[in-house]
Amino acid sequence: MKRVFSGVKPSGNLTLGNYLGAMRHFVAMQADYECFYSVVDLHALTVPQDPEALRQQAISLAALYLAMGIDPERSTLFMQSQVPAHAELSWLLQCTSYMGELSRMTQYKEKAEGQESVTVGLFTYPALMAADILLYQTDIVPVGEDQKQHVELTRDIAVRFNNRFGETFRVPEPVIPRVGARIMSLSEPTKKMSKSSDSFGDIRLLDEPSVIKKKINRAVTDSEAVVRYDPVAKPGLSNLLVIHALCSGESVAALEERYAGQGYGAVKKGTIEAVVSVLEPIQVRYRELMATDEILDILTAGAIKAQEAAAPTLRQAKQAMGLNV
Numbered sequence: 001m002k003r004v005f006s007g008v009k010p011s012g013n014l015t016l017g018n019y020l021g022a023m024r025h026f027v028a029m030q031a032d033y034e035c036f037y038s039v040v041d042l043h044a045l046t047v048p049q050d051p052e053a054l055r056q057q058a059i060s061l062a063a064l065y066l067a068m069g070i071d072p073e074r075s076t077l078f079m080q081s082q083v084p085a086h087a088e089l090s091w092l093l094q095c096t097s098y099m100g101e102l103s104r105m106t107q108y109k110e111k112a113e114g115q116e117s118v119t120v121g122l123f124t125y126p127a128l129m130a131a132d133i134l135l136y137q138t139d140i141v142p143v144g145e146d147q148k149q150h151v152e153l154t155r156d157i158a159v160r161f162n163n164r165f166g167e168t169f170r171v172p173e174p175v176i177p178r179v180g181a182r183i184m185s186l187s188e189p190t191k192k193m194s195k196s197s198d199s200f201g202d203i204r205l206l207d208e209p210s211v212i213k214k215k216i217n218r219a220v221t222d223s224e225a226v227v228r229y230d231p232v233a234k235p236g237l238s239n240l241l242v243i244h245a246l247c248s249g250e251s252v253a254a255l256e257e258r259y260a261g262q263g264y265g266a267v268k269k270g271t272i273e274a275v276v277s278v279l280e281p282i283q284v285r286y287r288e289l290m291a292t293d294e295i296l297d298i299l300t301a302g303a304i305k306a307q308e309a310a311a312p313t314l315r316q317a318k319q320a321m322g323l324n325v
């Protein structure tokens, strides 16, 4: 069976963008692949975090994975920091990556821009992400559009390592959804919806239905009042149509037809209903899970399975580079 690996940072409350662009595909892929999914807490440390909040967010993220339908009997769900092989391989890969290629990463440039001080970890982060993926001999990496560049760098790192030190890593492929790979902010529809922003335009997976309603009703649209998918001329409306389509299981074209001749108010109302119908059941399961200690046991078992799966590749990489293993 082919292998899938993906990760989400516990860097804030998850957004609808995380779900539609990445996590709902994680759930679907369990049927056809051997999947490894991680709460990549080491990645969250690249920008300042409050220690207690980080600990809570990581558990909350694990509960959300489960609430969405990640099945720990079928997939390995684990906390990155509980599997030391990630940090270890990351060092080896930092020593085979170049300043030039890491400097070209747009996520680094965006996150570093305007900051007074930037950690070395934020810069070397793609080498840790490459380690996450390569440790499991991963075939497929489901991610949103913003992570494509990092998966491509991972491929370059793997090919270079294999050429220089002998066949060690499988070269992974990114899988990016055709629709929903970049869900935009409702208040600034030219920017991506982001978990670490504090904008009112970011729908959180744990937002109450009344909050979702308020956010969607306030979503920025244009003044033309014609329902047409056109992300350049109508970024706000087009984003709502994509969100609606993915949540109600219809196509954007079908929605254009359904709402033809109606105002944007009708589109917003339909979008609210569709989003709430997807998020409410996840929220109910989330609350049930958070009321038990089950998550901790699942994470402990997941870390053991992940460490076992990662160990042979880490050993092979160390040996290939000339370390005494």
Ligand code: ATP
Residues within 6 Å of the ligand: 007, 008, 009, 010, 011, 012, 017, 018, 019, 020, 021, 022, 023, 142, 143, 144, 145, 146, 147, 180, 181, 182, 183, 184, 192, 193, 194, 195, 196, 197
């Ligand atoms: P941060 O804002 O802290 O950088 P993030 O939400 O961008 O967080 P992750 O939590 O690491 O980043 O993202 C997890 C997955 O969700 C990744 O595959 C990413 O591509 C995807 N993703 C994040 N935001 C969006 C979005 N707005 N639309 C589609 N996919 C997204």
Ligand code: LTN
Residues within 6 Å of the ligand: 005, 006, 007, 008, 009, 040, 043, 128, 129, 132, 133, 141, 142, 143, 147, 150
């Ligand atoms: N870099 C990603 C999160 C991430 C990831 C990974 C995704 C860390 N390790 C491995 C896929 C595979 C982000 O910022 N969204």
